[in-house]
Amino acid sequence: MAHWLGRKSILSDNIVIIDYKMGNLKSVEKAFAKVGADVIISNDSQIIKNASKIVLPGVGAFKDGMKYLKELGLIDVLHKEVLQNKKPFLGICLGMQLIAKKSYENGKTEGLGWIDGIVVKFDSSNLKVPHVGWNNVTYKKENVLFKDIPNSSDFYFVHSYHFTSLEDAVTSSTDYGDDFVSSLQKENIFAVQFHPEKSQKVGLKFLENFVSFERKI
Amino acid sequence: MLKHRVIPCVLLKDWQLVKSIGFESYRTIGHPTSTARIYNARDVDELIVLDIDASLNDEEINTEIITDIADECFMPLTIGGGITTIDDIYKVLNAGADKISINSIALEDLEFIKKASSLFGSQCIVCSIDVKKVDNNYKVFSKKKGILDINPLMLAKQYQEHGAGEILLTSVDYEGLTKGYDIELMQLFKDELKIPVILNGGMGEPLDAVKAIQNGADAVAAAYIFHFSQFTPDDIKKILNNHKLAVRL
Numbered sequence: 001m002a003h004w005l006g007r008k009s010i011l012s013d014n015i016v017i018i019d020y021k022m023g024n025l026k027s028v029e030k031a032f033a034k035v036g037a038d039v040i041i042s043n044d045s046q047i048i049k050n051a052s053k054i055v056l057p058g059v060g061a062f063k064d065g066m067k068y069l070k071e072l073g074l075i076d077v078l079h080k081e082v083l084q085n086k087k088p089f090l091g092i093c094l095g096m097q098l099i100a101k102k103s104y105e106n107g108k109t110e111g112l113g114w115i116d117g118i119v120v121k122f123d124s125s126n127l128k129v130p131h132v133g134w135n136n137v138t139y140k141k142e143n144v145l146f147k148d149i150p151n152s153s154d155f156y157f158v159h160s161y162h163f164t165s166l167e168d169a170v171t172s173s174t175d176y177g178d179d180f181v182s183s184l185q186k187e188n189i190f191a192v193q194f195h196p197e198k199s200q201k202v203g204l205k206f207l208e209n210f211v212s213f214e215r216k217i
Numbered sequence: 218m219l220k221h222r223v224i225p226c227v228l229l230k231d232w233q234l235v236k237s238i239g240f241e242s243y244r245t246i247g248h249p250t251s252t253a254r255i256y257n258a259r260d261v262d263e264l265i266v267l268d269i270d271a272s273l274n275d276e277e278i279n280t281e282i283i284t285d286i287a288d289e290c291f292m293p294l295t296i297g298g299g300i301t302t303i304d305d306i307y308k309v310l311n312a313g314a315d316k317i318s319i320n321s322i323a324l325e326d327l328e329f330i331k332k333a334s335s336l337f338g339s340q341c342i343v344c345s346i347d348v349k350k351v352d353n354n355y356k357v358f359s360k361k362k363g364i365l366d367i368n369p370l371m372l373a374k375q376y377q378e379h380g381a382g383e384i385l386l387t388s389v390d391y392e393g394l395t396k397g398y399d400i401e402l403m404q405l406f407k408d409e410l411k412i413p414v415i416l417n418g419g420m421g422e423p424l425d426a427v428k429a430i431q432n433g434a435d436a437v438a439a440a441y442i443f444h445f446s447q448f449t450p451d452d453i454k455k456i457l458n459n460h461k462l463a464v465r466l
Binding site: 023024027030031034060061128129134135136154160199200204 | 218219220222257260262287288291292293310311313314315337338339340341382383410411412413435436465
């Protein structure tokens with residue numbers, strides 16, 4: 001049983017990190033704990049309903065990610081909590097890509113479809129793929145999660161595919177061969193291609209901003 | 218712009234930090250978790266931790282120490298040494314590593330790389346290749362079997378085809394001597410691979426890193442220089458930056 005279930009959620013924010021078998025969730029949990037968040041890893045629908053914020057991390061293939069979300073029966077609860085109840089949501093790496101309408105990784109796969117866009121592979125004819133390492137995040141729009149982080153700071157990336165947005169939701173871009181989308185925001189939905197949990201001080205600051213973000217109702 | 222990484226490499230033996238010279242003599246130099254904490258405080262790009270004897274002694278992977286190290290790291294952490302099964306990879310990643318480095322098992326079984334990368338993604342499979350020069354030819358060196366009649370670049374290409382995400386290339390001849398990297402070896406690899414190459418073994422001063430990167434290294438790793446000299450990873454990056462090589466400052 002989650003340790004914060006007994007508490008009144010009004011008193012403190014609690015963040016659930018969705019466990020859907022895609023990659024290392026511990027480092028995300030650890031980073032949130034470091035910035036003082038009340039955080040738990042879970043795939044229990046009830047816990048997700050009780051959480052005040054939702055984080056979908058993940059490393060790996062898009063198809064597997066959607067498959068596990070379905071198998072674990074998480075699609076409906078995520079739709080409800082994020083789209084209807086407007087809980088602040090943060091998608092990280094694969095978690096960002098999964099909110100797209102579809103992906104072309106190993107054939108076509110439908111995503112959660114929260115932001116109109118597609119996920120495509122980097123062109124490896126002139127680039128080393130995966131894109132691994134530290135790269136600049138250049139702001140396109142004001143975004144509360146970048147508060148007190150200088151524009152063009154380096155964040156850590158590890159990915160072979162990237163999000164192409166068909167909506168005006170892009171908050172930053174990063175140059176790798178060409179500019180690609182490194183973060184998105186649409187209302188309560190935030191998503192980043194980089195790994196804040198692995199991006200040292202600027203990454204921890206970013207997560208802290210998500211923890212202290214209060215949605216306006 | 219994607220940055221060139223400067224990666225401290227720490228060697229473990231019996232879960233103590235050690236320093237090797239040409240893979241042979243080892244000195245204990247401290248406790249791994251405190252070292253991880255210092256590197257995290259120094260805001261390093263990444264950290265590589267290798268248990269040097271694990272594969273020789275068939276030691277069980279010590280996940281406790283990996284967890285302790287990972288707890289101190291808010292940067293990418295690569296763990297290597299003694300990984301021989303898929304289950305080992307699960308354990309190491311669950312303990313908090315972001316990538317694993319394999320050497321002996323990759324040499325023995327290319328299919329293992331394929332299996333590991335399809336399960337965990339190429340991005341977390343680093344294949345380590347140790348190289349020695351014999352009669353003016355570069356050969357792959359195995360801790361278990363000694364010098365093998367295998368061309369390191371051909372091996373790296375095979376690793377890449379089978380799903381390796383990065384190559385950690387170490388010159389055994391140069392390792393621990395602090396006389397600079399084996400630039401000739403790096404030149405052999407330049408522009409030959411689609412995946413990043415981390416050059417390791419021999420950095421003694423910042424200009425060695427400049428030469429390595431100018432000759433095609435995507436990232437440089439080093440142990441001795443950070444433990445025994447006044448240079449920090451930041452000092453190296455400042456010099457790289459002065460030479461117009463992209464780094465994260």
